Amino acid sequence: MVSVSPQRIAAIEARRDELQGAMSRSDLPADRFVQLSKEYAELEPVAQAAGEVRRLRDELETLGEMSADGDAEMRQMAADEVADIQSRLPEAERALALRLLPRDAADERAAMLEIRAGTGGDEAALFAGDLFRMYQRYAEDRGWRVELISASPADLGGYKEVVASVTGAGVFARLKFESGVHRVQRVPATESGGRIHTSAATVAVLPEAEDVDVQIDEAKDLRIDVYRSSGPGGQSVNTTDSAVRITHLPSGLVVIQQDEKSQHKNKAKALKVLRTRLYELERERLASERAGARKSMVGSGDRSERIRTYNYPQGRVTDHRINLTMHRLPEILEGPGLDELVSALITEDEAARLAQLDQ
Numbered sequence: 001m002v003s004v005s006p007q008r009i010a011a012i013e014a015r016r017d018e019l020q021g022a023m024s025r026s027d028l029p030a031d032r033f034v035q036l037s038k039e040y041a042e043l044e045p046v047a048q049a050a051g052e053v054r055r056l057r058d059e060l061e062t063l064g065e066m067s068a069d070g071d072a073e074m075r076q077m078a079a080d081e082v083a084d085i086q087s088r089l090p091e092a093e094r095a096l097a098l099r100l101l102p103r104d105a106a107d108e109r110a111a112m113l114e115i116r117a118g119t120g121g122d123e124a125a126l127f128a129g130d131l132f133r134m135y136q137r138y139a140e141d142r143g144w145r146v147e148l149i150s151a152s153p154a155d156l157g158g159y160k161e162v163v164a165s166v167t168g169a170g171v172f173a174r175l176k177f178e179s180g181v182h183r184v185q186r187v188p189a190t191e192s193g194g195r196i197h198t199s200a201a202t203v204a205v206l207p208e209a210e211d212v213d214v215q216i217d218e219a220k221d222l223r224i225d226v227y228r229s230s231g232p233g234g235q236s237v238n239t240t241d242s243a244v245r246i247t248h249l250p251s252g253l254v255v256i257q258q259d260e261k262s263q264h265k266n267k268a269k270a271l272k273v274l275r276t277r278l279y280e281l282e283r284e285r286l287a288s289e290r291a292g293a294r295k296s297m298v299g300s301g302d303r304s305e306r307i308r309t310y311n312y313p314q315g316r317v318t319d320h321r322i323n324l325t326m327h328r329l330p331e332i333l334e335g336p337g338l339d340e341l342v343s344a345l346i347t348e349d350e351a352a353r354l355a356q357l358d359q
Contacts, residue, residue: 004096006057009050016040016047049096056089094354101353106207106283107173112149112276113164113205118181120199122156127184127310128201129158130333135166135175137335144168149269150259156190163273165208172207177321177345179205180305186312196313200306208272209279216248216275223247224267229258246270253277317341322348 019040023033063085066078115132117124139146149163166175183200191197216222229243243258244266255277257270309318310329317332318325324344331337 003093004050004053004100006054009054009096012043012047012050013054016043019043046096046099049092049099052092053089053096056085056092060085060089097354098350101350104173104176107176108170109172110165110167110208111172111175111205112208112273113146113166113175114161114203115159115163116161116202116204117154117159118200118202120184120197122154122158122190123184123188123197124199124201125154125158125160126156126188127158127182127199128160128162129154130184131182131201131203132159132162132164134333134335134338135164135178138338139166139168139171139335141336141339142168142174144171148259149273150257165272167208172205174342174346175205176207177342177349178203178307180307183306183309184312185309206276206280207283209275214275214278214282216271216278221249223249226263242266244270246274248274248278251278251281253281319345321345 019036022028023036023040028036060082063078063082067075067082113132113135115128115135117128120127136146145167147165147167149165151162152160154160181200181202183198185196185198187194188197218224223246225245225247226241227243227245228241242261242263243256244263245254245256246267247254253274255270255274257266257273260266260269307319307321309320310333311318312329314327315329316325316327317329319341322344324341326332326341328337332341
């Protein structure tokens with residue numbers, strides 16, 4: 001277990017007190033107050049955890065003195081209290097260490113959720129639809145908002161591809177470990193022989209970019225083409241040039257958007273997707289440049305990595321990264337049941353990062 005030094009704890013609490021004093025000044029400019037308030041809001045939970053560790057350590061020291069100098073009754077009482085504090089201190093120190101772990105700057109951001117049918121034809125598209133509904137219900141249960149960006153429905157239901165924006169508190173922090181290949185084992189409705197088929201869908205969760213994150217010079221960096229959008233089977237075909245294809249010339253990334261009837265709305269959505277994908281490319285580049293970059297125990301986020309299997313005949317879901325099997329497949333697919341699985345992934349990631357600090 002990582003142990004935080006008394007000097008660092010003192011520095012954390014001193015900075016918290018310093019911020020409190022600075023914010024109480026009547027002549028503080030408004031913009032400076034906002035800046036200090038933000039730092040205080042981020043530091044206060046850390047300072048509280050640090051204070052708890054300091055108090056427990058101080059009590060242990062005091063009780064040690066009582067054990068050395070007191071009579072037999074006093075020594076016994078001190079020994080009982082020492083045992084109690086020693087049982088509480090490791091958890092308090094772990095809580096502080098977790099607070100001090102480097103945070104992913106994108107954790108509090110909204111996320112772009114992309115689901116694509118993989119191997120398995122029509123059954124894979126149906127499974128992609130099941131996954132999308134699972135994430136929609138999970139988002140609804142957490143009070144998040146899901147906005148459909150684009151969708152390519154399959155002939156028998158489900159999606160060949162679906163992209164949505166998920167906004168709310170801590171969206172990316174809870175969904176980022178969902179990226180990868182999800183596999184399903186079940187008997188398709190079209191299977192007359194009752195044979196179990198295996199299909200797959202790919203999930204990508206990207207933190208949404210803000211305008212300041214990605215600088216784009218539309219005149220130099222983009223080629224924007226407009227054309228008439230087309231619907232399945234020749235239906236719902238627009239008679240105006242509302243579909244938009246944006247090519248980012250420096251990277252070669254191409255985004256197509258045609259779900260809206262308005263060219264302006266299609267362009268805005270396409271730019272949103274483009275910024276998010278460019279932001280993710282930059283995040284990946286920075287991560288690969290860090291010396292000794294850690295690959296988390298729960299996976300790298302590589303979209304080609306098989307991460308989870310949904311087995312319908314046995315009613316189970318297995319996450320292969322942490323070897324966790326839950327026999328509650330219907331509850332998980334309903335959305336709220338996914339939270340226990342997400343929490344287990346986050347806990348495993350925290351444990352891996354704490355172990356890394358302890359080396």
